[in-house]
Amino acid sequence: MRNPTVVRSGDEDVLTARELYRFYRAGEEETLALRGVSLSVRRGETVAVVGPSGAGKSTLLAILAGLDEPSGGEVRVDGVRVSHRPETERARLRSRHIGVLLQTRNLLPHLSVRDNVRLPQQAGGRKPTVTADELLAQAGIGERSHALPRQLSGGELARAGLAVALANSPSVLLADEPTGELDGETEQLVLTMLRQRAAEGCAVLIVTHSAEAVRIADRVIALDDGRATDRPSSAAPGRTHDAAR
Ligand SMILES: Nc1ncnc2c1ncn2[C@@H]1O[C@H](COP(=O)(O)OP(=O)(O)OP(=O)(O)O)[C@@H](O)[C@H]1O
Numbered sequence: 109m110r111n112p113t114v115v116r117s118g119d120e121d122v123l124t125a126r127e128l129y130r131f132y133r134a135g136e137e138e139t140l141a142l143r144g145v146s147l148s149v150r151r152g153e154t155v156a157v158v159g160p161s162g163a164g165k166s167t168l169l170a171i172l173a174g175l176d177e178p179s180g181g182e183v184r185v186d187g188v189r190v191s192h193r194p195e196t197e198r199a200r201l202r203s204r205h206i207g208v209l210l211q212t213r214n215l216l217p218h219l220s221v222r223d224n225v226r227l228p229q230q231a232g233g234r235k236p237t238v239t240a241d242e243l244l245a246q247a248g249i250g251e252r253s254h255a256l257p258r259q260l261s262g263g264e265l266a267r268a269g270l271a272v273a274l275a276n277s278p279s280v281l282l283a284d285e286p287t288g289e290l291d292g293e294t295e296q297l298v299l300t301m302l303r304q305r306a307a308e309g310c311a312v313l314i315v316t317h318s319a320e321a322v323r324i325a326d327r328v329i330a331l332d333d334g335r336a337t338d339r340p341s342s343a344a345p346g347r348t349h350d351a352a353r
Contacts, residue, residue, distance in 0.1 A: 157169070
């Protein structure tokens with residue numbers, strides 16, 4: 109059953125989105141990519157967002173990250189409203205609270221891998237809880253820290269991108285297909301890093317087509333035609349979840 113208002117509320121909610129709408133107009137063509145999506149993710153929770161192509165997953169992630177503005181509704185992170193602010197303010201909030209891993213990856217081409225990780229640490233304005241070298245070692249690419257992004261393989265790029273997304277010790281991690289096109293071993297490494305972050309209290313939301321990524325999630329949100337339905341991760345019976353209501 110479709111339910112456009114998938115709302116939970118509680119003290120532990122770090123990421124909340126309420127009644128998100130996103131309307132696109134391109135010439136004559138109008139698309140309602142999000143039709144009243146509400147969700148919340150708690151501290152320490154991992155949520156997988158799944159759905160067919162065109163369902164609105166990337167649109168949702170961009171709005172949750174403050175990279176795009178909703179046409180209606182609002183997003184809050186750590187209780188602070190992220191949406192309906194000038195881009196510079198959204199960028200500031202993002203650098204303090206949110207880690208983002210996009211499909212295009214998030215590395216500046218002229219900086220070494222290590223400097224790419226250091227950049228958000230300097231911009232975040234908080235003392236990082238982990239050094240760039242520690243993060244890169246966790247991601248299994250410590251020995252590639254001096255390389256430029258173009259010198260990395262696809263799997264190394266994905267891991268470096270994740271290290272950058274985690275660099276500012278975010279309270280919310282948003283990742284679009286973090287394991288797309290990775291071999292099984294690298295996928296496991298990335299998923300282990302995501303689970304570790306959740307165990308440390310991060311609210312993790314991943315857009316994914318991967319069965320393995322869905323398997324490690326506490327909860328799954330299915331998007332279809334801009335509407336969300338909450339369901340438990342079928343491979344994780346008994347894990348924390350709330351049904352749509
Ligand atoms: N900038 C844009 N201008 C106009 N329409 C857009 C724009 N971005 C996305 N759309 C439309 O919004 C809808 C949702 O797109 P979105 O990219 O969010 O879907 P998705 O679920 O991420 O798809 P995929 O799995 O293929 O990446 C689609 O119909 C898409 O064509």
